[in-house]
Amino acid sequence: MPLPSVSTQTVAEHNSRQSCWIIVHSKVYDVTDFLDEHPGGSKIILKYAGADATDAYDPIHPPDAITTNLPIEKHIGAVDPQTVVKVAKQVTEEDRRRQAMLDARPPLDEIINLHDLEAVAKAVLPPKAWAYYSSGGDDEITIRENRASFQRVWFRPRVLRDVSRVDWSTTILGQKSSMPVYISATALGKLGHPDGELNLTRAAGKHGVIQMIPTLASCSFDEIIDAAQPGQPQFLQLYVNRDREITRRYVQHAQKRGVKALFITVDAPQLGRREKDMRMKAVDDNGTAKVQDGQSDVKKDQGVSRAISSFIDPSLSWKDIPWFRSITTMPIILKGVATPEDALMAYDAGVQGIVLSNHGGRQLDTSFSGLENLPPIIAALKTRGPWPNPNFSVFVDGGVRRASDVLKALALGATAVGVGRAFMYAFCAYGQEGVEKAFQLLNDEFEMNMRLIGARNLSEIVPEMVDASALHSRVGLSPPDNLYLNTYQPLSTAQLKNKL
Numbered sequence: 001m002p003l004p005s006v007s008t009q010t011v012a013e014h015n016s017r018q019s020c021w022i023i024v025h026s027k028v029y030d031v032t033d034f035l036d037e038h039p040g041g042s043k044i045i046l047k048y049a050g051a052d053a054t055d056a057y058d059p060i061h062p063p064d065a066i067t068t069n070l071p072i073e074k075h076i077g078a079v080d081p082q083t084v085v086k087v088a089k090q091v092t093e094e095d096r097r098r099q100a101m102l103d104a105r106p107p108l109d110e111i112i113n114l115h116d117l118e119a120v121a122k123a124v125l126p127p128k129a130w131a132y133y134s135s136g137g138d139d140e141i142t143i144r145e146n147r148a149s150f151q152r153v154w155f156r157p158r159v160l161r162d163v164s165r166v167d168w169s170t171t172i173l174g175q176k177s178s179m180p181v182y183i184s185a186t187a188l189g190k191l192g193h194p195d196g197e198l199n200l201t202r203a204a205g206k207h208g209v210i211q212m213i214p215t216l217a218s219c220s221f222d223e224i225i226d227a228a229q230p231g232q233p234q235f236l237q238l239y240v241n242r243d244r245e246i247t248r249r250y251v252q253h254a255q256k257r258g259v260k261a262l263f264i265t266v267d268a269p270q271l272g273r274r275e276k277d278m279r280m281k282a283v284d285d286n287g288t289a290k291v292q293d294g295q296s297d298v299k300k301d302q303g304v305s306r307a308i309s310s311f312i313d314p315s316l317s318w319k320d321i322p323w324f325r326s327i328t329t330m331p332i333i334l335k336g337v338a339t340p341e342d343a344l345m346a347y348d349a350g351v352q353g354i355v356l357s358n359h360g361g362r363q364l365d366t367s368f369s370g371l372e373n374l375p376p377i378i379a380a381l382k383t384r385g386p387w388p389n390p391n392f393s394v395f396v397d398g399g400v401r402r403a404s405d406v407l408k409a410l411a412l413g414a415t416a417v418g419v420g421r422a423f424m425y426a427f428c429a430y431g432q433e434g435v436e437k438a439f440q441l442l443n444d445e446f447e448m449n450m451r452l453i454g455a456r457n458l459s460e461i462v463p464e465m466v467d468a469s470a471l472h473s474r475v476g477l478s479p480p481d482n483l484y485l486n487t488y489q490p491l492s493t494a495q496l497k498n499k500l
Helices: 009-014 032-037 044-045 052-059 064-071 095-101 114-124 127-134 139-154 198-207 221-226 244-254 275-280 303-307 318-329 338-350 369-385 404-413 423-430 432-453 482-488
Strands: 021-024 029-030 075-079 170-172 176-177 180-181 210-211 234-238 261-265 331-339 353-356 394-395 416-419
Touching: 009 021, 021 052, 021 075, 032 044, 052 210, 075 180, 095 114, 095 180, 114 261, 114 423, 114 482, 127 423, 139 369, 198 210, 198 221, 198 423, 210 221, 210 353, 221 244, 234 244, 244 318, 303 318, 318 331, 338 353, 338 369, 353 369, 353 404, 369 394, 369 404, 404 432, 416 423, 423 432
Parallel strands: 180 210, 180 416, 210 234, 234 261, 261 331, 331 353, 353 394, 394 416
Antiparallel strands: 021 029, 029 075, 170 176
């Protein structure tokens, strides 16, 4: 049954808190009753009351978000195209700046490492997007430590081995992968590129890399699944909803669509303070990002992160693991484990693995890097029986920019390594071709480094090939990482207003 036609003049009459209609993708919705439930607060919706909100909606919502969350009786109709007044989009100074930077990008054959892709992304991204993607928690000590920890592990290469042929392909949770790396979940891909996470899906399908689909993707879950190649393995990252029925439906739908593993995020009962993002005041033009109107205990300047995350359940606990095991047969991985004690509890709870992660340095500042947590956690797991254990995987993420970083983590006991920001920056800079370039760069580095350390395949990468004795030391033991520091943007303090 076709939707009734609604004129833009009629929509414009519903421009108040008492009656608020908006247009999204040429469809009209009555969001009056949803204003106070909106995770981003009511003010951002009221800004577009009676008008077209598509441009504001697209970067931070999957296409089906409004149809999924709004009752069908609130779907008013389709915009009458004869009443639409075409208005040329105003080109802002920021639009001109970004286009100039896009035109100035070096050709891909001049990109020689993942740091280059990050530098280009920093130059071409809108400031709000860069602030959201690059920000870390509080003083950003942990986000920097994630990178620095890899420089404190040194190789002990073996020589005079026949390394004319080296193979770095592997199996991750039973799924074939061209490299011991998977694409870790990062949110809101359309902030940086119109195709968002689809860039990752398409590139991963071509190159045999496994993508982890984020709960907070800009593209819908089914859109990402539909973009995959037949048989392309994908994992799912899950933020657990306060409404467990919503979580159950989501997880079971993912399993029906062929997702191969469920990664439950366990380190985010509340999202951390990401002050670069907060300072951009990305939700509201007037500098008060109203996350949840009417709640005086919610800070009003929390940026995009808080605006999209109010559904996350802070009551999630170990007692919920049996329930997850009851609703899915997918392997369950706990993402965000940071101590040997919790690693053992995860093992004893019967899940299939853990990710040693601090959420890319975006949660608890001055928490250890995943790499630094790896040796004591592997030592603890060895107390449960023979190791490696084919039924329990240990992954690491955070700060990876080189294939040599991955090899160090494997030598210390990791099953595989997650890479998030680096692949996201690749598509922000160059779209799908940027992600494919990132894969090529890593493959080139894997080949070189495996030859140089004397490993013909991943099974030959053993603890004796690295010296991690300095991993727990942080006082001037490594040269500065100049490439990383060239793209890292230091935090700033509050600025006085120029009233002259």
